[in-house]
Amino acid sequence: MTALQLRQNSLLGLKGMGREEIESILSRASHWERQEQKVQPVLAGRFVANMFFENSTRTRFSFEVAEKRLGAEVLNFSAAASSVQKGESIYDTVRTLESMGIDAGIIRLKPAGVLQELAERIQVPLINAGDGNNEHPTQALLDLYTMRQQFGQLAGLRVSIIGDIKHSRVARSNYWGLKQLGAKVSFCAPDNMREHELDVPYVGIDEALQADVVMMLRVQLERHEGGMIRSAEEYREQYGLTAERAARLAPHAIIMHPAPVNRDVEIDGDLVEHPQSRIFPQMQNGVPVRMAVIERALRG
Missing domain, CATH: 3.40.50.1370 (Aspartate/ornithine carbamoyltransferase)
Incomplete structure (x- = not known):
């Protein structure tokens, strides 16, 4: 070769x-x-x-x-x-x-x-x-595939990626792939979890929930000791996809997560297999x- x-x-x-x-x-x-x-x-x-x-x-x-x-x-x-x-x-x-x-x-x-x-x-x-924290291309490809399965095409699709962007290879690979396919990407993250090298707008949690695709990132609980987040409870309150927040999603919107999931931290346990969730189809x-x-x- x-x-x-x-x-x-x-x-x-x-x-x-x-x-x-x-x-x-x-x-x-x-x-x-x-x-x-x-x-x-x-x-x-x-x-x-x-x-x-x-x-x-x-x-x-x-x-x-x-x-x-x-x-x-x-x-x-x-x-x-x-x-x-x-x-x-x-x-x-x-x-x-x-x-x-x-x-x-x-x-x-x-x-x-x-x-x-x-x-x-x-x-x-x-x-x-x-x-x-560089890339995870096959994860992004299966995410793109899941979105295409749901919406037919990605051009113009609004995708919010929420969580620890700074340390996320999933966020980076998704950004590069989504950008090529014409989707509109926004990030949502605490100040100390932001990555400013990527040319992506940051929005608040309420605006992030208005997207067609809401992708939650795994909270790396091992980073607690470094002071990155004070507690899992506080993170859930400020940035987690709670049942109350999920109720405000558009009826056509889907919930995604690269897994493994920290239930009741970045996403409430009851939402993992919610009708709008695509977490297990992503794995499939x-x-x-x-x-x-x-x-x-x-x-x-």
Whole structure:
């Protein structure tokens, strides 16, 4: 595979990806969603490694289901049980798996920027399953797919993303994707959770609730100790999607969340499966979207 093909088949982020390319992935995901037969072995004999240097449950299982539905041979790698804990570098680990003959790698990392360096040195397509607070492109693609499923098109759609924007790779990837598809994005966040490098207007919670799509971000409770938020209760009161606030949503509006959900913090527990919620459909859509991304990596 040439360097150009590697770049084209890898998915490091949505920043810089064109509208046609995004729509092509979403259309292919629609194809996979329509298939009644669960396993379509178009990638039989191909080896895919899930290399998770950061803990994950939903994303890893979603990728694994997608890979197996495509008929690929799956290798699961967890940093918690690997040589990385003994001092081996991330590069050495990925290079080792490449040497063993994998055809593509799914990578999740804590540090931002490392994935880009890996992609320049590794000779198999890489798919970003989340890198630091940089990007989470397949999450954004499944979010876009869910919105398209609901509204038909995204041009002109008003999307509010509410929560810790500063540390959210989900918010960044959604912003880049939504911008390409013509949606109108606004952020809503406490002052110390804002990211001003992105050219997005910040609005108050009442205005944010007037959108067509209200996307809540997970409150990273581990940041409490750093003083980022005083308490989960206070956050819910000021920025949470409570039952009272949800009652003010437009009848056509939908509620989204990348999960895992902190019930009764960023969103009231009763709203997770509310008729306007698309939280579990988002998770369901992750499989066909990731099938499309993996197929793109290995078949172009």
